[in-house]
Amino acid sequence: MNFSRTADTAGQTVTPGDIDAAARRLAGIAVRTHILESPLLNQALGCRLLIKAEPLQRTGSFKFRGAYNAISQLDAAQRQAGVVAYSSGNHAQGVAAAARMLGVPATIVMPSDAPAIKIANTRAWGAEVVLYDRERDNREAIGGAIAASRGADIVKPFDDPRVIAGQGTIGLEIAQQCAEMGITPDTVLIPSGGGGLTSGTALALSRESPRSAIWAVEPEDFDDTRRSLAEGRRLGLRPGGKSICDALLSPMPGEITFPLLKSLGVRGLAVSDAAVRGAMTTAFIHFKLVVEPGGAVALAAALDETNRQTMGQTIVCVCSGGNVDPALFADILAGSA
Amino acid sequence: MNFSRTADTAGQTVTPGDIDAAARRLAGIAVRTHILESPLLNQALGCRLLIKAEPLQRTGSFKFRGAYNAISQLDAAQRQAGVVAYSSGNHAQGVAAAARMLGVPATIVMPSDAPAIKIANTRAWGAEVVLYDRERDNREAIGGAIAASRGADIVKPFDDPRVIAGQGTIGLEIAQQCAEMGITPDTVLIPSGGGGLTSGTALALSRESPRSAIWAVEPEDFDDTRRSLAEGRRLGLRPGGKSICDALLSPMPGEITFPLLKSLGVRGLAVSDAAVRGAMTTAFIHFKLVVEPGGAVALAAALDETNRQTMGQTIVCVCSGGNVDPALFADILAGSA
Structure with missing residues (x-):
């Protein structure tokens, strides 16, 4: 996995x-x-x-640099399973853009109070956006559950x-x-x-x-x-x-x-x-x-x-x-x- | 001359x-x-x-490109006599910056209603700024008179x-x-x-x-x-x-x-x-x-x-x-x- x-x-x-x-x-x-x-x-x-x-x-x-470096190393099966990221916005866009360039589906978990421009751009890059409440929810748990259900790779925002x-x-x-x-x-x-x-x-x-x-x-x-x-x-x-x-x-x-x-x-x-x-x-x-x-x-x-x-x-x-x-x-x- | x-x-x-x-x-x-x-x-x-x-x-x-290309071609005597330019602001800054890099004194004739940032920056580049009234005065005449009195080269904003x-x-x-x-x-x-x-x-x-x-x-x-x-x-x-x-x-x-x-x-x-x-x-x-x-x-x-x-x-x-x-x-x- x-x-x-x-x-x-x-x-x-x-x-x-x-x-x-x-x-x-x-x-x-x-x-x-x-x-x-x-x-x-x-x-x-x-x-x-x-x-x-x-x-x-x-x-x-x-953020595009790290995202592309990560996703471009995935093998064909991993690319098909897609990637998941959680981010306040810049990592989201970086992952979404890199994923699209590499033909990999992306799901991004973003706080509902992230700047509107970051949410809109992430969607425009073709990623699926899942919003969470920054005060109430745990983004790692949400992202982890989505990744586990799909066999998707998590591209962490920094600890990767x-x-x-x-x-x-x-x-x-x-x-x-x-x-x-x-x-x-x-x-x-x-x-x-x-x-x-x-x-x-x-x-x-x-x-x-x-x-x-x-x-x-x-x-x-x-x-x-x-x-x-x-x-x-x-x-x-x-x-x-x-x-x-x-x-x-x-x-x-x-x-x-x-x-x-x-x-x-x-x-x-x-x-x-x-x-x-x-x-x-x-x-x-x-x-x-x-x-x-x-x-x-x-x-x-x-x-x-x-x-x-x-x-x-x-x-x-x-x-x-x-x-x-x-x-x-x-x-x-x-x-x- | x-x-x-x-x-x-x-x-x-x-x-x-x-x-x-x-x-x-x-x-x-x-x-x-x-x-x-x-x-x-x-x-x-x-x-x-x-x-x-x-x-x-x-x-x-x-504007820096044309200004530098012009001033860098002046000979030693011309550099000492300096340059004059008239401009609403961007040519002014380009001439002022190029002149300073080349050690040439610069006088810039600018309209008094030019954006404040353009006038301030032209002065910060070390140029002498002469203001004129866009409705009343003729900038070419003012610039020409200054240049003639000093033997300075005119770096025109476009027809050069x-x-x-x-x-x-x-x-x-x-x-x-x-x-x-x-x-x-x-x-x-x-x-x-x-x-x-x-x-x-x-x-x-x-x-x-x-x-x-x-x-x-x-x-x-x-x-x-x-x-x-x-x-x-x-x-x-x-x-x-x-x-x-x-x-x-x-x-x-x-x-x-x-x-x-x-x-x-x-x-x-x-x-x-x-x-x-x-x-x-x-x-x-x-x-x-x-x-x-x-x-x-x-x-x-x-x-x-x-x-x-x-x-x-x-x-x-x-x-x-x-x-x-x-x-x-x-x-x-x-x-x-």
């Missing part, structure tokens, strides 16, 4: 070679997104700030070595693109939910750019990774948190991702929703890029002068996605959200 | 070889901007729509072969990037003010992709190019027009650009401001790209089903810039502008 096979992965890990293999699978399929830079913003900040622009990725976020390796191709690209520009990042800042993007990217950079300091950045009420890294063990969220960063609300670092983050020396930082709004506006003005709240936390951290004092001259921020409802974006630009 | 030398260019033209030379000057300097595509939008439109994303260019618009050749590198890139994707555009749609971008791009495509139909797209109250192409001679604007497309308000096709457009078989189309607003929202949703009103006219034309009936299966739209004030963008996203 694919379901039990996927569950086994909790004891596994990921190597830089897995990321190289993912890069080969994604070549010519995923967008090698621009690294963007604004000399005027650099001038204002007194450092060199580079943006890895994943809103320009297929489906509007980095295939997904982590796919997201890690961002780290390879950052290193390659910076090398083409003749620079070495002092610091790389990465938005962190369950840690798939952060652990994969940190793993790639540990080989390609070992002198770069890596930070996992979270919303301040959802700083489980920061606290876990500080204590050296996985900690859950404190209750009652609120954030506009719908993509980063996962409750605890992953069983696979956390040991990677810890062994790679990644540190944690958190930012306020107000800082996120400011970062989204900065990305609009200086990079002409639509960044969603959760995708802007790393940029928000870099725009904080206190943070920057320890980050060196060359800072890369991953802007991880751009799937934000127009009304919310308009409110944020107008200063009223 | 540089001023008289530049004035002589009115009798000149541009060749595809000039665009090749511009591409060599811009290699590693200008961004080779992404061609973006949304399978979900394609599905809704029933064709393949590709976006050349020039908001991601340095200074947020294509160096500028046209620089903008034409977009045509080379479209052809190259489409070839890499294994496709040939049936139609290429290009925002048109004075015609520098359109004539340069059409010239490059006439050699690289001769079967692609080329359309110059304008706001409907500023359709001097469409009417001129229909009549076969340069016509000015009808009075009293209004448009949110501040980048496309030039009064007449250029002396150099119009004969090029005509000889290359370019045709004209116009779109309403309402269609432009819709195109800006589409670019936000599907491409995560900030496009300014004037930069969105080509996309607006392609989103019109009646237009699309004659455009074939593969349509490339140049989105030419993204320098729009946050308040206007917020109003447009919220549906109130």
